[in-house]
Amino acid sequence: MLAAMPPPVPSPTPAPGAPRVRERGDACPGALRLHSADDGHLARLRLPAGRLTARQVEVLADAAEALGDGRISVTSRGNAELRGLADGCGAELAPLLAEAGLLPSPTHERVRNIVASPASGLDGLGAADVQLWARELDERLCAAPWAAGLSGRFLFVLDDGRGDVTGLGGDVTLVAVAPDAAHLHMGGRAVRVAAADAPRAALAAARAFLSAARAAGTGAWRVRELPEGHQADVRDVRKALAAEEVPEAVLPQGPPPAPGPLGPAALHVLAPLGRLTAGRLRALLPADEVRLTPWRGAVVAGTDPARLPALEAHGLITRPDSPWAGVSACTGRPGCAKSLADVRADAVPGRPGLPVHYSGCERRCGHPHGDWVDVLAAPGGGYLVDGAPVPRTDLAPAVTTARTAPRTTR
Template identity: 35%
Template sequence: MPDTPLTQAEAPTVIPRPSACPGLWRIVSARDGGICRIKLPGGLLLADQADAVAAAAERFAGGVIEATNRGNLQIRGIGSEHRALVDTLLAAGLGPREAAGDDVRNLMLSPLAGHDPLMLLDARPLAGQILELLEGTPRFHQLSAKFAVQLDAGEGLAMLEHPHDLWLSAVRLEQQPWLAFGLAGCPSGGPVLGAVPLEQGLALVRAVLERFLELATPAQSRMRQLLEVCSATDFVAGLGLDIRRDPAVLAWRREPHHASWLGQLPQPHGLALGVAPPQGRLTPAMLRGAAQVARELGDGSLRLSPWQSLVLTNLQAQHIDQAQAGLSAIGLLCHAHEPLARISACTGSSGCAKALGETKADAVTLAALLGPGAPASVHLTGCPRSCAVAHVAPATLLARSPGRYDLYLRDARQPGFGALRGTDLTLNEAGAMLDLPTEHLND
């Protein structure tokens, strides 16, 4: 991609097409200012690019940077200098020159893609081909800015619960690499609709996207909407590919490894280190500090994760303590046992007109109230959309009014957030309930 900045004529002045979803070129208004979302290729952010994002957040916005639940970054509180902001980010190599090509860059990988000792294959070459296909095919620019693809190579550190319009997961059949796939779901939930050899992975993605655009009406922007009127079996039958659908494929299930995403992470050579900004929010100083550690002790790159965290790769074991100390000193969470590491929260009423509670501040208060018996993950959401978490958390607090929440526990037998266990709770009441043993909460 050329690294020359946009001219005044080239820079964006209007939203490229109707959507409420922010992008690099589409700065969407919120209560706290504009939001610009930077879609990272496979979550990869080079150290110099991190510095550019930090500088842009300081110069053109209020200094708030968020890690998203799909491995991207967004800048909040943007003022009026939209053109200059986009210019700066493009000059750092953080987006394509065409606005429509940016919208469709929704491909999720493991933050340890290519570095995970449990991976069945290196997902990065195919991921690069898929991103090139999405960016470079004008027909695919018709896809919704939310239409998303996941490529799972069997890594131990992998988000397996976020739903995607198309997911692909590596599997070995007769000692050869294949890709099982499904629609409008996730690898952990299935169902598997078939498999193709690894070398046909790009052709499969192309065929699925083309068939979706052939069949979907303007009101059917996501795969789940199309599948309400077209069965998955009929959809797959029309792909025009030789899809393997024998019992060995259809009965396959992706088994999770329950790897922690914070702290030391294994690699075939050296170690990776997972760290998280509290509630997904980075200051420019945090991002610069992480970039400096990556430059000096790692391979000069950061990887954004779907847990709203960062992964630094290729650190030597003798440098881990030094890296953790430096990152902890700038406010990043480095260990899973830290109270704030167990809590996520949406933007809250200070930044979003739909939110009924100040969830970010309430999350800090709640963290101090949680004991060892609380669920491993608690999410505070200001409205039923639950924007900050794409899957259902083990425990969800849904705001009813400032400082008061309904408590839900995840239950596979019930839709939405799960089973309602408490209504109109104060934070103290919610903390006390969450600290009860699970069997008492389920009574």
């Protein structure tokens, strides 16, 4: 049964140099534990590797229309959010999700945070198809009773070697370095494991984190929150899997796939401001599968890239030179009581360049990783663009300058 969450109570801010102490579990919403917002309840569906079957696409679109506000928000982890849900919708939503395979484990549904290179196996790039790793890891995760103790913020990142998702701040990161080998990174250390062992190694690393967190007694949600002297040790994984430590392993860094074709039978599109209407989601079909991405878009596998003009006509972003590519925003008003502005209505793209994110308050919910332009609503109706005050009417030139000027000059 779905339940609304009470407003989160933040843990006290630690003194400089002191470890953060988490006095309670995280308040991340899920598919069964909803968040109450000004526009109704919010459900967050974890989609390992962002994957949706064609049937699940239809179910998600139907649920958005029948129970929510008719839209699906794509998160910075490639998950999906339904907003505007009414009180008492659990009798319909939970069975609907379960029947479609979107709720395989009620006890583990909030910890299925797995991001994988979305174009893996489709465009001929990458050292291995990490989408297959993601499916095995999800199965192992849901089958391990102890894994339900992970935070809803703990993140597994699976990169096929191109470096498109390594910068997303994974707690446990797997990188394919050859068709038969991977590097497992956690807490600044790395070990080399056989590709066949990669999902099992990632789960073992998560268990090592939980052991370290219990020993520290600080209630850490993420690996980076572990205090000095209580780091999670990948050497435990090395012993269990006969893995070899890699002292100087470096995470590869690469760009995300550009909107457009991905090989002969796949394509990549972006959702305007990170939200898909139910109609736009359905427009991605027919397809073998749809993979929501951390860049708030979708990779459509098993389809003809010649469909791109038709998808553009539906309002999706299909070209890398679109000024709206890389533009995102938080919920803003009227959905969020903390927001100072209707940031989605105020958002302007400027010219293509760095990613830009519009935030209604200093929490900056959903901001991208890496280098990005920060547009923050300010009291009185204006904005701060990378910290500089800008009237709302002057946002377009200010955002263009911020997106296109060398970072060293700002």
